[in-house]
Amino acid sequence: MANFDLMRQLTRGEGGKIILLVMDGLGGLPRESDGLTELEAAHTPNLDRLAKAGSCGLSIPVARGVAPGSGPAHLALFGYDPLVYDVGRGVLEATGIGMEIGDGDVAVRGNFCTVNADGIITDRRAGRISTEEGRKRVELLQDISLPGIEFDVRAVKEYRFGLVMRGEGLHGDIADTDPQQTGVAPLPARANRPEAERTAELVNRWIEVAKERLKGHEPANMLTLRGFSMDPALPKYADVYKLKAACVAVYPMYKGVSKLVGMEVIATNPDDSTQDEFNKVAEIWNEYDFVFCHIKYTDSRGEDGDFDAKVNVIEDVDAALPTLLDLDPAVLIVTGDHSTPATYRAHTWHPVPTLLWSPGTHIPDRATAFGERECMAGALGQFPATDLMPLALGHARRLVKYGA
């Protein structure tokens, strides 16, 4: 991973500006008809031109053979080894829906479930109620307060919700209340260490009240909690890279991870197009050294298994790209956090096409277009995603020489 001690030592705090453009799930696999991947099939004159002029390569998200979730995959792109920096499920889920997690707060992921008259779980997912029904149950849980502690509950999707506890002296080392099976009652919250005992007790008191309020609201008449966790206190971009960094993303999850590494999250609308996002980057460009811009729908269409729709998303990005190029960044990196081939309909472990464009410091290679095969003999080779930030900083002339 990025060696943060080394980065702290070498970063100058000045140099060129960097754009990191991430198309979620960019990497693909060939379709049967012509053997081309989504990126290879897409008409992308701008990306092809940059690939031809600049350095290409393939990024390994977490480890060879391992398909990552978007949380760890983005941590890696930001230089944080996700196998070292463990961001708890509760924190990921809560930041994922834009909840604020302060120092000392405890976040946890909740599931509504169905219990029978004896309190025994009969359905761990409450019949997969709709998001709308989930929201109604979350309404019931508002304003449960205990002395000195605030409980913030928000709906995620269907039967899932996020819960953040705020107050003094909380501790997140608490075992799940989800027994992971039906036919038994939810477990009480239990502290894994003495410091967490008071928090566990507070959680149990909250559950008691919640249980009362959910009574009669079948099928979601009870809840379980998983992944108690606290702010992982990740080193921040300003500290390790001396970068003033911003995030332009539409989905809350990516805003959340960006915030955890100290980026400022720029306000966007849920239905912003790629062009809207690029316009936002242009608006804030003067204020930042580094802008991370996230495009969600390459991944979504890959998961749908819709090859052509993923191609269209890539073509939209290519068409809007001049907006970013007009900013004249010292370094523009275009990559993905992982692969989501439409033929596979899920995240995969395949190394991700990456292009680094940095006139004056990049070395052109033999890639003549942006695509999986073209990137294979590129100047950047195959590299761990966590090396991307040092590469970006080097090319932006933001690092001093190591040693005499």
Next chain:
Amino acid sequence: MANFDLMRQLTRGEGGKIILLVMDGLGGLPRESDGLTELEAAHTPNLDRLAKAGSCGLSIPVARGVAPGSGPAHLALFGYDPLVYDVGRGVLEATGIGMEIGDGDVAVRGNFCTVNADGIITDRRAGRISTEEGRKRVELLQDISLPGIEFDVRAVKEYRFGLVMRGEGLHGDIADTDPQQTGVAPLPARANRPEAERTAELVNRWIEVAKERLKGHEPANMLTLRGFSMDPALPKYADVYKLKAACVAVYPMYKGVSKLVGMEVIATNPDDSTQDEFNKVAEIWNEYDFVFCHIKYTDSRGEDGDFDAKVNVIEDVDAALPTLLDLDPAVLIVTGDHSTPATYRAHTWHPVPTLLWSPGTHIPDRATAFGERECMAGALGQFPATDLMPLALGHARRLVKYGA
């Protein structure tokens, strides 16, 4: 880095002979006229033939994105991770000018400076006096001796000098006397731990005498000291690789680093040509298992920004190469310690073209000439420089199989 425990376990102490030919700062970037790098533009029929027959690849000096100094970059080529084996500034500077640093000696780098009548620093570099003027000041500092301690002072360049203390019970953990600013007096030498207190006191007594002697010799009428350090006690080639190794280099710095890893340093003249150096390799060839041969001027011309002159240095090496080939080494490696593109005029982080020629054990790849682009799809891939020695030993049949 090279796993020394593994190397100790696997090395046979016999096998083929190895030449490691390092062209300092070999890697380059394309010039505008025709898009070729220095190495690509150079007419190198011998190197091209070896590249075509052998295995090519790109070596990553220290870490992706990080431009190294020549000290750490050479340690890496020798198999020592420079992020682990920290050779202090004082030791590097002193070995760099050929000073002997024995076990227990303390080396430090010195700067002449200007102080006013109140002893306040007004210029930290003494008006950047000439090397000639620097030498005169160093003369003044000869023969300052304290009971049981020898102080060896030698001029480096301009206002810089090296100081080595020799005697019993010395310790190098001492803070700089250079306050890194003007408007204040030089700091006294201060021990960072109790074991270094006596040494710090001796340094202060030496400074008192030096100060008296420099009085009136404006602008260099005082000095500061930085980077107190001792022999890093690196594992030696004979120990970790079972190699009897020699260094043929013209610049003192490279002789110094070679000596730190236990190579025997062959006497050369400062104005030896590449052909002279290769002749020296031939002369000593029967005596050694491994010869490191260093060519300095690829780096110098790169730092000058003189593309054509760097090309000429490379062409000289190619023309002299038959002298090395006539020795019939089992393994010949040609590489650089880092890149110094003439267009960039400084060390960079770009991976370095590397060719490994070892008839009978190398696997030919699709490289048809020796150059950055040809090496990108080579048999060796992109690899950490610290893996080069194990590769050399393997190809030279000097390692036994690991495990049954």
